[in-house]
Structures are given as C-alpha cells and as structure tokens.
Amino acid sequence: FFAGIGGASREGILVKGSNYLETLAQTRYVVFDKTGTMTQGVFEVSGVHHNEMEEARLLEYAALAESASSHPISKSLQKAYGKAIDRSRVTDIEEISGNGVTAKVDGIPVAAGNAKLMERLGIPYKECHHVGTVVHMAVNGAYAGHILISDLLKPNAKEAITSLKHAGIEKTVMLTGDSKKVADQVAKELGIGEVYSELLPADKVEQLIQNKPEKEKLAFVGDGINDAPVLSRADIGIAMGAMGSDAAIEAADVVLMDDDIRKIASIVRISRKTLGIVKQNIVFALAVKAIVLVLGAFGVANMWEAVFADVGVSVIAILNSMRALKTE
Ligand code: ADP
Numbered sequence: 001f002f003a004g005i006g007g008a009s010r011e012g013i014l015v016k017g018s019n020y021l022e023t024l025a026q027t028r029y030v031v032f033d034k035t036g037t038m039t040q041g042v043f044e045v046s047g048v049h050h051n052e053m054e055e056a057r058l059l060e061y062a063a064l065a066e067s068a069s070s071h072p073i074s075k076s077l078q079k080a081y082g083k084a085i086d087r088s089r090v091t092d093i094e095e096i097s098g099n100g101v102t103a104k105v106d107g108i109p110v111a112a113g114n115a116k117l118m119e120r121l122g123i124p125y126k127e128c129h130h131v132g133t134v135v136h137m138a139v140n141g142a143y144a145g146h147i148l149i150s151d152l153l154k155p156n157a158k159e160a161i162t163s164l165k166h167a168g169i170e171k172t173v174m175l176t177g178d179s180k181k182v183a184d185q186v187a188k189e190l191g192i193g194e195v196y197s198e199l200l201p202a203d204k205v206e207q208l209i210q211n212k213p214e215k216e217k218l219a220f221v222g223d224g225i226n227d228a229p230v231l232s233r234a235d236i237g238i239a240m241g242a243m244g245s246d247a248a249i250e251a252a253d254v255v256l257m258d259d260d261i262r263k264i265a266s267i268v269r270i271s272r273k274t275l276g277i278v279k280q281n282i283v284f285a286l287a288v289k290a291i292v293l294v295l296g297a298f299g300v301a302n303m304w305e306a307v308f309a310d311v312g313v314s315v316i317a318i319l320n321s322m323r324a325l326k327t328e
C-alpha cells in the first residue's frame, strides 16, 4: 500500500490513505460534477438579452454583486466586466449555494443567479432559448435581463470517460446544478450515460448512494466549490487540486494535483494493481510458512528453512511490493 500511494503521488495523484486504495479497487460507478470538473469553469459572456439597461451597466451590477464569490461563474463575470472592482460599493452579500448571489450595490438590491433564485425572490423572469448557462439579473426588485455565458469542455474530458470505460468502470454519471439543456449537451458530447440536472449541491449524490448495492463503491469527482459535503459523503471523494477550493482538498480522499481527469482511470488501475500485489504477498507468505511448518512437524525442515520462511519471505514480499511503485 505504501508503494501504491508512492507510485500514485509520482503521477500527481494524492491518496490520503491505504483504505482508499482498497475502496478504489472496488469502485464501479464514477460520478462527475460538471462545472470545473468536466468543463474548464472559465465562462465567456456570449450574450446579454432582454436587458432593461445598458449592457455594460448590467454587467457592472453583475460583477459587483458577485465580487465576493469564488464560484467560476462569478469569477468569469468579474473578468468580463474587465475593470477594477470597488468592493466598498457592495454590501449585504449573500451567496445561495446552487442558486446565485444577492447583494446591495450602491444601496440598490441586486440579485444574480439562475431561475431558481428568481423564483425564490418572486421575480418573474424571461426564459432563454439559447444553450448555455443563464445568469438572470434582478435590480431593485425588478427583472433586468439575463447574461448568457458558455463554458468550454476540458480538452481531455472525452478521453477520460473512454479510458474509465476501458478500466472497467460500469457506469459514469454527471450531476449539475445547471439547466437541463446545458447538461444534456455536455453529456452527449462526452458520451456520459446518465445525467441529472438542476440539482442543489446538497442533493447531488444522495439518491445514487441509496440506490446502489452496498458492495459496489461510488466515487464522486468535483471541484468542491460548493460540493465539499458531497465529496465526503461519497465512498471516495476525488477533488481537483489546482482549481478546487481548500475545503474540497480537505474533504476529499484523493486529490488530482493538476486537475487532469484522465488520472481517475490511472488511479483505478494503480489501486487494482496494488491490491493484486497485496493478495499475492499474503498467499505467498502463508503458503511458504505452512509448507515449512508441515516439514518441520515431520522433522524434515532445518533451522535455515525456518529463517527463510520468516525473514526471507518478508524480504521477497517487500521486493514484490516495490512493483507497485512503477505505474508505467
Ligand atoms: P455545478 O453543479 O455545475 O458545479 P453549481 O452547483 O456550482 O454548478 O451551480 C449550479 C447553478 O447555480 C449554476 O449553473 C448557476 O446557474 C447557479 N449559480 C451558482 N452560483 C452562482 C453564482 N455565484 N452566480 C450566479 N449563478 C450561480
């Protein structure tokens, strides 16, 4: 197990304990978060629709209201705004996980988020007919239009899914708080079998965990921006180390240091190889000891054979374990 963890860390995969390698070897389902995990989490503004005010002003309200959030959407809106943000203009910031944010900008209440947020605030909104993530805006209690943003898939996401299937993972699932339209499009492009959308962070894996057989393990892969609880709830939580939050790295059992999701297939392979070596060693050690024990009982084995059965076997088992360091 030490060698397996060492081999994995050389690949840039941090495994927090040998028990996780064991669980990983039994993993049958891999569940992915969308934003920041399958996608880059770097949104570009692709349109502003139904706006009641100038585009630039709406964007300014959005960027200011989002100024305290670390969500990829808010970071992207701040970047699209492009100017320095004067935080002193913003007060009463409240982030509602899986919904959006509300704040006061220059004393005027501003809300930026998805349809759920607008429903929550009782503000009628206009649906968007384009495919993309929609940030609805409400300014001073009235609907002020929406900002359409789009995210790019990670270049290696498709390959990651294919290699997981090759590694023998039965089922891949994608979960997201984003709209069904976006979710379905991403899942189709990547070849993910199952997709659930418009979820709140807290509900993300609950259903999946309850419906699976006890012995089949489930891994959840997320960036942890608001799904750190899910990371700790899954049998194995895998977090993005580079762009993920500190909370995610803390809550996860496995951390991918460079966010390369192809490494999930590598760690599954490493865990199976490690477990294979563990089993070989156990069988080998017990078998040699049993043989020498029987020979000893009949007076055939001498002292040196007994020494070999003890120390020799340990050394050979350790040498065999070193193979787990090599991950090719
Ligand atoms: P995912 O499941 O794809 O990682 P999240 O659960 O983080 O997405 O968010 C779900 C949805 O909630 C987003 O698609 C967005 O519509 C809305 N949302 C969450 N946080 C914010 C925010 N800071 N600003 C605007 N919208 C947000």
Ligand code: MG
Residues within 6 Å of the ligand: 033, 034, 035, 036, 223, 224, 225, 226, 227
């Ligand atoms: Mg997320």
